[in-house]
Amino acid sequence: MTSPPAPLAARLRAELSPRTAALVDAVESLEALLERHVASARETWPGLTLDVPTFLQHLARHLPDENAPEVLRQLHASDLYLACACATGEEAALLGFEHHVLRRIPDRLHALPRDLVDEALQRLREQLLLGRDGVPAKISTYSGRGPLLAWVTISAARLASQLAGREGQHLAADKSAESYVQLLAPGDPELELLRKDSRAVVVEVLRKVLAALPGPERALLRLHHLHGYSMTQLATVFGESRSGVARRVLLARERLLKLTRTELASRLQLDDTQLESFLGLIRSRLDLSLSGLMV
Known part of the structure; x- marks a missing residue:
């Protein structure tokens, strides 16, 4: 008689399509992997109140059908945890995102004019953190496949480029x-x-x-x-x-x-x-x- 699936793995699997669930089931020591992800996220962000079921549901939405095991193994879990909490509007998460992500962007975009970067960041705050007309905040689209800081940096650089183009700075x-x-x-x-x-x-x-x-x-x-x-x-x-x-x-x-x-x-x-x-x-x-x- 086989033992019942472990709690975290079972919760994740319940949120997946049958095809993705089958792929995830093949991951060696799946429960231990999920436990490490959750522990890392909570250790990095001890002040957040985001519950584990909500986090696993969010994770499930971002697991692709084709390479779910690889994505799961290489997941930037702490970043995804923060992004998920921001998407729910948790105030502590929004403060953490501001201090640990957004404030680091200007140094990473130092090749661009500072006024453009500042304006891009202000618009990015609105785009990423504010949901409108029933549409979730864009931060919810971050999948955890790469560092959150890099994902936001690229978005800020793209916005700054668009702003510069509107002002005629890119001929x-x-x-x-x-x-x-x-x-x-x-x-x-x-x-x-x-x-x-x-x-x-x-x-x-x-x-x-x-x-x-x-x-x-x-x-x-x-x-x-x-x-x-x-x-x-x-x-x-x-x-x-x-x-x-x-x-x-x-x-x-x-x-x-x-x-x-x-x-x-x-x-x-x-x-x-x-x-x-x-x-x-x-x-x-x-x-x-x-x-x-x-x-």
Whole structure:
């Protein structure tokens, strides 16, 4: 006779779809893992009153069907616990989020004008912490797959970039499609490989593949190419080693180029030699092209 499932594992499983529950059941020492997550969260945030069932329900909402065991093993449980408490409106959690997360953002975005960062943070407070018209606060969408500080930093950088664009501080935001392509290879004779009426297609393709990239990869490219973050600065933002974040940027760039090649091959009438030559131009001018396209 098998023993009944342990309390934490049973509570989590009850909130999951049958498919996800089956994946989670295969996690070795599941109960012990959940106990460590809960203990870590409570130790980090002893002043919060968020109860365990609410936390497990919140965790269950963020476990994906495909790789739930891996997400569960690598979960940033203390950060997710804080975010969940903030989503419920717990005052102590909101104060903890302000002191331990939001106040650290300006130092991480020191490459951006301080007034823009301050305005972005004020708007971010409203977006993340205030639910409206029955819609939960956006902080509830944080999944615990990466550090909460990095997640908020990226959101703040994106908002600051949008604010700067509205104020005309990023001239690239107003450039035409033709200008974007000129940025790829200004003055290079190989640019004539493309017919003039195809150049706007190239920009459309680049925008499409950028949108298709996974969010973390797009964020890395945005911070590196648009905001000029060095690998050292990116390592600080994401809480990783410099070599680790450098590998991630490289992989994101290569994914972008691979998707671009596939899309261009289906959209433009170029032979292999022409296509590879043009991709070489894109690669060599990637910093400039992304700075324009990612605003």
